[in-house]
Amino acid sequence: MESSDTMTYDVVGAGFGPANLSLAVALQERREGGTPRPTAAFFERKPQLGWHRGMLLPGAKMQISFLKDLVTFRNPASPFSFVSYLHAMGRLPQFVNNQDFFATRQEFHDYLEWAEAKLAHQVTYGAEITQIRPPASGRRGEAIEHLEVEVRGDSLPGGTRVLTAHNIVISTGLVPRMPAGVQRDERVWHSSEFLDRFTAWNPGELNRVAVVGAGQSAAEVVRYLHDALPDASITAILPPYGYALADNTPFANRVFDPSAVDDYYYGSERSRDVIWQHHRNTNYSVVDDEVIKGLHERVYGDEVAGRNRIEFLNLSRVCGVKRAADETRVTVMSVATEETRELDVDVLVCATGYDPMNPAPILGELDSLCLRDARGRYRVERDYRIATAPELRCGIYLQGGTEHTHGLTSSLLSNLAVRSGEIVASLLDRRK
Incomplete structure (x- = not known):
């Protein structure tokens, strides 16, 4: 039996890995002139948070600095940082004594779970967004101001739930x-x-x-x-x-700096090709x-x-x-x-x-309102929002699948914190 949620959320997230976890933290920390914090709900088909669990091999190290966590590049003072996690666990002095910028993959995963525990009330596990559609009451050709989101899963009463949302953030992860x-x-x-x-x-x-x-x-x-x-x-x-x-030398690693996203996004096709040709070996x-x-x-x-x-x-x-x-x-x-x-x-x-995630299946009929480039790829704005037909006034944001527009960092942790902040800023700006 299908249950409906009468609340209209500012944002509904598809998937809850590190990307949407970082977004949830950014939403939690954002207050704009006393206005209410944006309302959000996230749905993850897995039974719990998981980030490459199958490769948490003993002693395997992260390939990025621990400072490229969920928040630090956006808000160094955040209580959700990796340093805050170490302090809470009583391991900060011991970690510093390691004299190593790279945490083990197992410890970083533990950090993600620590951060997720503070926001678990916003997430429903064992539930998957199966369809996003215009409201049933709308008429063809009218402006679409909000979307209906259908969610299915054994963890839901009756197995199905329908929500309404002004914005969708899709982060369903890479496909093996x-x-x-x-x-x-x-x-x-x-x-x-x-x-x-x-x-x-x-x-x-x-x-x-x-x-x-x-x-x-x-x-x-x-x-x-x-x-x-x-x-x-x-x-x-x-x-x-x-x-x-892997080329992890300092100058090559600048391709993962937040500013490099602008260089790629606003660059020419030739400059983008050069970046891929010369820096693909960073990852x-x-x-x-x-x-x-x-x-x-x-x-x-x-x-x-x-x-x-x-x-x-x-x-x-x-x-x-x-x-x-x-x-x-x-x-x-x-x-x-x-x-x-x-x-x-x-x-x-x-x-x-x-392979990168493919949002088309859950977008359903909305996919026809999403604009594409000459090669059939989604046209994505600088704020990670899919460019859409004028009648679709809701935001559909992508966390992943944007390498063709935003460069090498699109599927990596390096730019997670900054990207989440940019998406939240866009959500708030559009809400005004």
Whole structure:
């Protein structure tokens, strides 16, 4: 049975990962001349907050400074900062004594959960926004001043709820990408689910494991498997010749500065292409120096001991997977020779990256009112709002899927705090 909420929210959020969590904090902290704080509700299909839980490997480090948290670049004095979290946990002196700008991934996830606990009343878990539509009472061609939001989930009374909202913020997260023609199952995993899948197995049953990919996740999984499965053989399938080093040097990292978003957004097509050409190696298909060195030390140690436990198939790609009972046969093609070989493995792990989120399914009929560029991509304003037809006066904001307009930071944590502040400022300005 469908239940309706009589309140009209200033903003309803689809998804509640770090991006919309940061937005919720920015809304919580924003007061404008004594006016009421914007009303908000968020819906997340997962049962709890989760950020790459499948890759919370022991000792794995963040690739960004702890200062690039939910709030600091927007409000350094915020009680929601990572430093405030450390102080609350009684670990601030010990963290400082580490003399390290990079927290472990596990600790950063714990920080996200700590911040989320203060705002849990705004979030409904186990519930997914399935459709956003104009009000049923509206007439065709009339101005659309608010939207109806349909939410479904087992956690809702009757399984369905309908809300009205002036603005929508979509942040449903990245979509795991698999090699062409390869489907996930109990023996073919994407790295996003790695730990959940791995811990469900008896390690003694994993004797042959293959990992495809050449980025940070792929290298971390190979390293982890080497340590966790001392008797197993591991095959690393690398599209390039070897793992490439991430450029995290100071000048290159300026591409993630808040000001770099303006440089990209207002730049020419040529300047945007140059940024991607020269700075893609700050994040995509690259690996941190510490991970590369640690993995190479393990490989070298095996050679010294006369045990070659990791086989590297470079310049190679997976072109097919066949499943027969407990057997998984992986067909690998060499890009260099175009020859193929078959591997029989217990498990194949695909650390093959992600595709950006696609808002079209939940936008439904509203998608036709969203403007697109010549290449069919959403036209997105500087405030992360989709450009729409004049009759749609509500804001549809994207947190993700805006790399073509806002640059490299669109799917990363680096600009989270500033972006959330810009979206809240836009919401308040449009409310006036």
